[in-house]
Amino acid sequence: MIANYGYKDGSGEYYISIDTDKCISCTAGRACLTACPKLMFETITDDYDDEVTWIKKPNCRTLAYDCADCKPSGGYTSLPCMTACTPGAIKHSW
């Protein structure tokens, strides 16, 4: 399942997508949980009883601001969450 967390508003689309099929059998030891400086990721048991990672509810509405530190306007080459997620389950839309 591709779970998209975030929102779209007048300024743009801000979604973090998590491929839960890659997430269920995480081979990175849930490194995303600690890699994110804002600690936005959390492990839950989803509706189909699979243990997966999601974005904490309050962060879903403030992603553009929460991720700003990792995305400086001067440019960036990698994001901590995506780098930590070696199975490649995490993607950012912006």
Added chain:
Amino acid sequence: MNAEVKADTLPEKKEFWRWQENVWIDETKDWKTAKIITCGIDVGSVSSQAVLVVDGELYGYNSMRTGNNSPDSATNALQGVMDKCGMKLEDIHFVVGTGYGRVNVPFAHKAITEIACHARGANYMGGNGVRTILDMGGQDCKAIHCDEKGKVTNFLMNDKCAAGTGRGMEVISDLMQIPIAELGPRSFDIDADVDAVSSVCVVFAKSEALGLLKAGYTKNKVIAAYCQAMAERVVSLLERIGVEEGFFITGGIAKNPGVVKRIEKLLGIKAMDTKIDSQIAGALGAALFGYTLQSKKAAA
């Protein structure tokens, strides 16, 4: 000095936004002969539904407005449908709560997200050909992909603002002083297509609608502009996850042809028809989840 206003001299406030609440029971079925009775309760931000499923089939439901207390809303919704068929809470084997207030359903055995429940409910209502679901709820909008069993494969939700939701339509209904059920049909009663209102925020859209009225737009033209804006907004949401054949719309806005027809036109796909009230999809899915869980429990 402030003038004193007596309550009985105030004009009666009409609730144009108020939609039809209803209770329905399938009179052809007898719940007393059923092996498994399950219930799904969807406590949404605007409406609450209680759905009864007997032996895996829809038996009855109650759809009403959510009050200011989620447990009370859940209790009232369930009590309404149980009263209609003479059922008691102890007759129900499994209750699943869903929606915003799912964790506040006092008698629920399990809480499941509305995303999974809408997919399951749409699968029941539209058949196993349903692949893309648009749930236009009271205060959020969800785009969901599911497989032939109604299991979610991709989803996206926007609950940051009320644009593109039922609450936004209620605001326009009140502003235009036209009953909400008439908005859709009236949006087609115009001479030519109109541009969508440009604002993506309901508050600004309301201001823009007032501006259009002052500029000489008829009410119908303003409604059409708002319906078009709502359609464009949810289509942009759908396009993010992609739209496949087997397109199904759930939620209260599915009853508004002014929005549905415009979405269909923008997507180039016709939404699937159903005889079941689109507003109960979440609660129906929850009850069906309950049926599966109870069946497993009984078999163990």
